Amino acid sequence: QKEVEQNSGPLSVPEGAIASLNCTYSDRGSQSFFWYRQYSGKSPELIMSIYSNGDKEDGRFTAQLNKASQYVSLLIRDSQPSDSATYLCAGPYNQGGKLIFGQGTELSVKP
Amino acid sequence: EPEVTQTPSHQVTQMGQEVILRCVPISNHLYFYWYRQILGQKVEFLVSFYNNEISEKSEIFDDQFSVERPDGSNFTLKIRSTKLEDSAMYFCASSDATSTDTQYFGPGTRLTVL
Numbered sequence: 001q002k003e004v005e006q007n008s009g010p011l012s013v014p015e016g017a018i019a020s021l022n023c024t025y026s027d028r029g030s031q032s033f034f035w036y037r038q039y040s041g042k043s044p045e046l047i048m049s050i051y052s053n054g055d056k057e058d059g060r061f062t063a064q065l066n067k068a069s070q071y072v073s074l075l076i077r078d079s080q081p082s083d084s085a086t087y088l089c090a091g092p093y094n095q096g097g098k099l100i101f102g103q104g105t106e107l108s109v110k111p
Numbered sequence: 112e113p114e115v116t117q118t119p120s121h122q123v124t125q126m127g128q129e130v131i132l133r134c135v136p137i138s139n140h141l142y143f144y145w146y147r148q149i150l151g152q153k154v155e156f157l158v159s160f161y162n163n164e165i166s167e168k169s170e171i172f173d174d175q176f177s178v179e180r181p182d183g184s185n186f187t188l189k190i191r192s193t194k195l196e197d198s199a200m201y202f203c204a205s206s207d208a209t210s211t212d213t214q215y216f217g218p219g220t221r222l223t224v225l
Contacts, residue, residue, distance in 0.1 A: 046214075102153070
C-alpha cells in the first residue's frame with residue numbers, strides 16, 4: 001500500500017519566519033510530488049510541483065525533493081498570516097494519475 | 112485564468128435518493144478525476160476518466176457510483192442511492208495531456224445526506 005505521510009501539526013510560526021513542512025512517501029518509484037494549500041472548507045489549491053531531486057523555488061516557496069530518502073518538503077519564507085492553512089502533500093499512485101494525499105499539516109502564522 | 116467549475120456548491124439530499132454532481136473541467140484538459148474529502152479526513156481518490164472511459168477507480172467507487180461526460184464540456188458524478196456516509200466534499204479535478212501532469216481542483220460540492 002503506497003502511503004504519503006505528513007505531520008498533522010498544528011505548526012505555529014511567527015509572522016516573517018520560515019515555515020518548514022515535511023512529507024515522506026513509501027513508493028521509491030514515485031517521480032513527482034505536489035504541494036497543495038487548503039483553506040478551511042475550500043478545495044486544494046496547487047502551490048508547487050516538483051519532479052527532480054533538489055530544490056525548486058517559486059517566490060516565497062521552495063520545494064525540496066530527496067528521492068534517496070523518500071522525503072519532500074516545502075519551505076515558506078517570510079510567512080504571512082494569510083499563509084495560515086492546511087498544506088497537503090500528494091504523490092502519484094501510478095502512471096494512471098491517481099493522487100495519494102497525506103493527511104495535511106495545519107500551519108498557523110501568528111501576527 | 113482557466114479554472115475547474117462545479118455545481119451545485121451544496122447539495123442536501125435524503126438517504127436513498129440519487130444525486131448528480133456536475134463539473135466543467137478546464138477546456139483543453141484530457142484527464143478528469145473525482146475525489147472526496149470527509150470532514151477532517153484525507154482527500155481520497157474516487158475515479159479517473161480519459162478518452163470517454165474510466166481509467167481507474169478506487170474501492171470506494173462501487174456500483175452506486177457512475178461517471179459520465181455527456182457532452183464536450185461537462186463531467187458528472189452520479190450517486191444512485193445515497194447513504195449517510197456519502198456526506199463529504201466532492202472535488203472534481205482535471206489535468207493536461209499526460210495523466211501524471213498537475214491536477215487542478217474545482218471548488219467542490221458539499222454533499223449532505225440526511
